[in-house]
Amino acid sequence: MTVIGSCFYQSEGDDARRQRRAREALLGLGGVTPVNLQFRDDSYRPDGLRTLAVLRQNSRTITRTSGRRKPIVSEMLDALAAEASAGGSRYFAYVNADIEVTREAIDRIHGSGRGALSFCRVDVDAGTRAAPAVQLNGIDMIAIETVWWIRERRRFRPYIAGEACWDNVYAAILCSHARGEIVHHAPGIFHERHETSWHAGPFADYNGFLAALDAPYFTRWVTWVSRVREQREAGVPADSEALLAEVFNGPLLSLAGRMRHVGRQARAHYRYRRLRAQFGRGSSA
Numbered sequence: 001m002t003v004i005g006s007c008f009y010q011s012e013g014d015d016a017r018r019q020r021r022a023r024e025a026l027l028g029l030g031g032v033t034p035v036n037l038q039f040r041d042d043s044y045r046p047d048g049l050r051t052l053a054v055l056r057q058n059s060r061t062i063t064r065t066s067g068r069r070k071p072i073v074s075e076m077l078d079a080l081a082a083e084a085s086a087g088g089s090r091y092f093a094y095v096n097a098d099i100e101v102t103r104e105a106i107d108r109i110h111g112s113g114r115g116a117l118s119f120c121r122v123d124v125d126a127g128t129r130a131a132p133a134v135q136l137n138g139i140d141m142i143a144i145e146t147v148w149w150i151r152e153r154r155r156f157r158p159y160i161a162g163e164a165c166w167d168n169v170y171a172a173i174l175c176s177h178a179r180g181e182i183v184h185h186a187p188g189i190f191h192e193r194h195e196t197s198w199h200a201g202p203f204a205d206y207n208g209f210l211a212a213l214d215a216p217y218f219t220r221w222v223t224w225v226s227r228v229r230e231q232r233e234a235g236v237p238a239d240s241e242a243l244l245a246e247v248f249n250g251p252l253l254s255l256a257g258r259m260r261h262v263g264r265q266a267r268a269h270y271r272y273r274r275l276r277a278q279f280g281r282g283s284s285a
Contacts, residue, residue, distance in 0.1 A: 002109060002143070003084040004093040004101065005035030007055070007071045007161065010044050014126075018098040018192050023049065025100040032106060035083060037076050039069070054079050059160045065202040065279050070162045073170070077149060077156070084146040093143040098191060101141065105188035109143045115178030116144045118171035123193040134184050136225050139167035141189050148178050157210045163203050165211040165218065172217035172224075175248040184228060185238065205275050212268035216252045216261060223247050 004026060008019055026034040027048045036049040039058060045051045059070040077094055084092035091109055095101055099121060109117055119141040124131045155173050159166030174180035211218050224247045231238050253261055 001031055001033055001087065001089055002091045002093060002106060003033045003035060003080055003087065003089050004029075004095060004106075004143075005037050005049075005052075005076070005080050005083075006095050006097045006099075007037040007076060008044065008046055008049075008097050014194065015098070018194070021192070022095075022098050022100050025102070026095075029101065029103060029106055033083070033087065033089070035080060037071065037079055039071070050083075052079055052083065057158065059163075059203045059206075062158060062160065063202045063206045063279075067201065067203055070160050070203065072158045073161050073166050074153070074156045074158045076161065077144070078153070081144070081146050081149045081153075085150065089146060091143050092146055092149070093141060095141040095189070096191075099140045100190040100192075102188040102190070104186070105141065105183075108183060108188060112181065114145075114181050115148045116142065116174035116180035118142045118167075118174060118180060118182045119187045119189050120182065120184040121189050121191045122187060124190050126192050126194065131190070134187060135191075136184060136228060139171045139182070140191060142167075142170060142174065144174065144178070152177060157214060159207050159210055160203050163207040165207045168221040169211055169214045169217045172221040172248070173214075175224075175244060176217065176220065176252065180248075181240070181244065182224065185240070202275075202279050205272070209268055209272040209275075213265050215264055216257070220247055220252075 008023065011019060023046055026032070034049045036046055036051040037055060038044055038051055038053040039055045040053050042053060055071050055075055057072045057075050059067060062072060080092040080094060093109065105119060118139045120134050120136055121140040122131045122134055155177065156170065171182055175182060224243065227243055227247065228238065
């Protein structure tokens with residue numbers, strides 16, 4: 001039985017409705033353990049889900065700045081992996097709080113035999129539920145073999161959920177080291193289209209800093225997206241396996257590339273220290 005969870009939160013209006021639809025989809029799946037991840041001092045417990053109030057870190061503590069409290073991705077995955085390990089589940093999955101997961105997506109996980117799967121989403125119209133093309137810019141659900149995560153968890157930095165970059169980097173790491181797959185053909189997860197905005201500020205800057213440290217993986221992600229778009233525009237039938245091998249196999253960096261990346265990381269640390277000074281407080285990563 002796959003453990004699948006998210007960090008749901010109290011909200012109003014359309015946001016609350018989207019989250020409710022997402023929870024109803026999870027509860028209707030069968031054969032999964034739906035989990036609601038929460039901070040240790042949070043009492044939000046939606047009906048029907050197993051609530052794990054175990055999260056200690058958040059966007060404020062990790063950046064030492066103010067703003068809306070958001071969870072840390074790697075800590076959420078740790079909690080889901082621990083739950084999956086305790087129950088003997090081969091896989092655990094994390095999904096964004098407004099994503100509707102279908103049986104087809106779960107069956108894809110169980111039948112894959114892979115170490116990990118990263119799912120692109122299908123945006124649907126709020127009124128008609130009509131679905132345009134699969135969105136390639138981000139990942140909205142990841143499923144990982146429990147034993148692989150426990151063994152390889154050191155590869156993943158503590159990105160803030162709800163900010164950019166983390167999903168792209170995590171997907172690239174999983175494809176590079178876990179024989180992962182990026183599911184972009186009929187992924188079986190749906191998202192109601194709505195206005196979004198990525199704000200500048202300490203949380204976004206922090207994720208951008210980590211992405212600079214993980215630049216070789218981010219580059220692999222960008223390359224994969226570009227290749228898929230080229231194939232779509234050319235009307236070429238997609239060969240997912242060949243593309244994964246082309247982009248994600250082989251050494252991550254050459255010797256010269258490693259030296260350049262050392263310089264890139266040093267510059268990222270310098271820029272982020274200056275940003276922290278502007279915010280008036282310090283942080284560590």
